[in-house]
Amino acid sequence: MSYIDFISSLHTRTKRDYLARVNEYPKAKAIEIAKKYDRNYWDGDRKFGYGGFKYDGRWRKVADAIAAHYKLKAGDRVLDVGCGKAFLLYDLTQAVPGLEVCGLDSSDYAIQHSKEEVRPFLIKGDARKLPFPDKSFDLVLSINVIHNFYCYDMVTALKETERVGKRGKYITTESYRNEEEKVNLMYWVLTGECFFTPKEWEWFFGLAGYTGDHSLIYFE
Numbered sequence: 532m533s534y535i536d537f538i539s540s541l542h543t544r545t546k547r548d549y550l551a552r553v554n555e556y557p558k559a560k561a562i563e564i565a566k567k568y569d570r571n572y573w574d575g576d577r578k579f580g581y582g583g584f585k586y587d588g589r590w591r592k593v594a595d596a597i598a599a600h601y602k603l604k605a606g607d608r609v610l611d612v613g614c615g616k617a618f619l620l621y622d623l624t625q626a627v628p629g630l631e632v633c634g635l636d637s638s639d640y641a642i643q644h645s646k647e648e649v650r651p652f653l654i655k656g657d658a659r660k661l662p663f664p665d666k667s668f669d670l671v672l673s674i675n676v677i678h679n680f681y682c683y684d685m686v687t688a689l690k691e692t693e694r695v696g697k698r699g700k701y702i703t704t705e706s707y708r709n710e711e712e713k714v715n716l717m718y719w720v721l722t723g724e725c726f727f728t729p730k731e732w733e734w735f736f737g738l739a740g741y742t743g744d745h746s747l748i749y750f751e
Contacts, residue, residue, distance in 0.1 A: 532745065535701070535745075537593050562722070566721070568641065573616070573640055590622045598627050601669075601701075603626075605630060609630060611672045612661065614634030615641045632649060636655065659687045661694070665695065675703055693742060699744070708749060712751060715751070716749075
């Protein structure tokens with residue numbers, strides 16, 4: 532298992548007012564709304580989620596880096612667990628023509644408003660019970676998903692990622708290295724249930740038997 536960072540350059544582009552997140556609107560209510568993963572979360576007000584999740588090409592650099600690192604080629608099969616609107620999957624198809632992609636997400640809204648070019652390859656599903664045979668995919672991705680489960684379900688999701696991956700697996704999740712980052716994380720995040728340090732994440736990866744790569748994002 533290796534630490535490989537494809538995501539933090541995107542994460543750090545976003546400006547965050549952590550105090551406003553908890554002072555301008557009741558955080559508990561915002562969490563309730565966000566966890567429905569409907570229009571409010573994806574395309575509603577920023578206090579409920581993304582504040583408008585639109586395709587702007589920013590994932591292409593990530594797709595290029597992933598394709599190069601995992602030596603993806605035409606005919607390879609890639610699964611994105613928690614694909615959302617599937618912007619990364621679309622950019623992967625542009626980076627590697629002929630790539631076979633599949634996306635799974637629990638949000639009807641996200642799938643219905645996904646990148647239309649890859650929408651036929653998206654299904655509604657649960658990361659804890661992936662509807663695929665063992666070793667079905669050359670690469671399995673899961674970006675900012677597993678921390679949205681309680682720890683016992685998160686371990687199950689990790690095991691499922693490991694099970695369906697044949698060659699490469701890559702997970703990104705949220706973490707903290709000090710008390711300031713811990714507070715910022717709890718202030719900002721709406722859907723997260725797992726708040727762990729890097730060492731704790733490594734322990735859970737081992738518990739699940741996860742052998743793939745990972746990276747962590749921090750709220751500095």
